[in-house]
Amino acid sequence: xxxxxxxxxxxxxxxxxxxxxxxxxxxxxxxxxxxxxxxxxxxxxxxxxxxxxxxxxxxxxxxxxxxxxxxxxxxxxxxxxxxxxxxxxxxxxxxxxxxxxxxxxxxxxxxx
Amino acid sequence: xxxxxxxxxxxxxxxxxxxxxxxxxxxxxxxxxxxxxxxxxxxxxxxxxxxxxxxxxxxxxxxxxxxxxxxxxxxxxxxxxxxxxxxxxxxxxxxxxxxxxxxxxxxxxxxxx
Numbered sequence: 001x002x003x004x005x006x007x008x009x010x011x012x013x014x015x016x017x018x019x020x021x022x023x024x025x026x027x028x029x030x031x032x033x034x035x036x037x038x039x040x041x042x043x044x045x046x047x048x049x050x051x052x053x054x055x056x057x058x059x060x061x062x063x064x065x066x067x068x069x070x071x072x073x074x075x076x077x078x079x080x081x082x083x084x085x086x087x088x089x090x091x092x093x094x095x096x097x098x099x100x101x102x103x104x105x106x107x108x109x110x111x112x
Numbered sequence: 113x114x115x116x117x118x119x120x121x122x123x124x125x126x127x128x129x130x131x132x133x134x135x136x137x138x139x140x141x142x143x144x145x146x147x148x149x150x151x152x153x154x155x156x157x158x159x160x161x162x163x164x165x166x167x168x169x170x171x172x173x174x175x176x177x178x179x180x181x182x183x184x185x186x187x188x189x190x191x192x193x194x195x196x197x198x199x200x201x202x203x204x205x206x207x208x209x210x211x212x213x214x215x216x217x218x219x220x221x222x223x224x225x
Contacts, residue, residue: 043203043216044155044216046214095168098212099168100145100147100157102155102156
C-alpha cells in the first residue's frame with residue numbers, strides 16, 4: 001500500500017532555532033519526493049523537489065535530504081522565523097503522470 | 113507571477129445537489145489535477161487530466177465525479193449528487209509540459225449540509 005508517514009505530528013520551537021522533520025514512504029513506483037508548505041486554509045506551496053539520484057537539495061533556509069535506499073527524507077529548517085509556522089508536508093510523485101501521494105504533515109509552530 | 117485561481121472560495125450546498133467547482137490553471141500548462149482535503153486529514157489525489165481526457169483517477173473519483181475543460185482556460189470538477197462526506201477543501205493544480213512542479217490554487221471549501 002502506498003503510504004507516506006511523517007514525524008513528528010506537531011512541533012513547537014522558538015524563533016531562531018533549527019528543526020528537522022522526518023518522512024518515510026512506501027510509494028511505488030517512485031518518481032520524485034517533494035516538500036510542501038501549507039498555511040492554514042491555503043493551497044500547498046512547493047519548497048523542494050528531488051529525484052532518486054539527488055541526496056540533498058536546498059532552498060534558502062530549507063534543506064531536504066533523501067535516502068532512496070531506506071525510503072527516508074528529512075527537511076531541515078534553519079534560523080526559524082515566525083512566518084515558518086505552517087504544516088510541512090512530504091509528498092511523493094508516484095508516476096510520470098503526476099499523481100501525488102501526501103503525508104499528513106508536521107504542524108510547526110514558531111514562538112517568539 | 114502566474115497563479116492558479118479557483119472559484120468560489122466557499123460553496124455551501126444541500127445534500128443531493130449538484131456542484132461545479134471551477135479552476136483557471138496557469139495559461140501555458142497542459143496537465144491539470146484535482147485534490148481534496150477533508151478537515152484535519154491529508155490531501156488526497158482525485159484525478160489528473162491531459163489532452164482533454166482523464167489520465168489517472170483514484171478510487172475516490174467514482175461516477176458521481178466528472179471533470180471537464182469546457183474552453184481554453186477553465187477546468188471544472190462536477191459532483192452530481194453531493195453527500196455529507198464530500199465536505200472538504202478541493203484544490204486544483206496545474207503543471208507545465210516540461211516541469212515536474214505542480215502549482216496549487218487556493219482551494220474551494222465545499223460544505224454539504
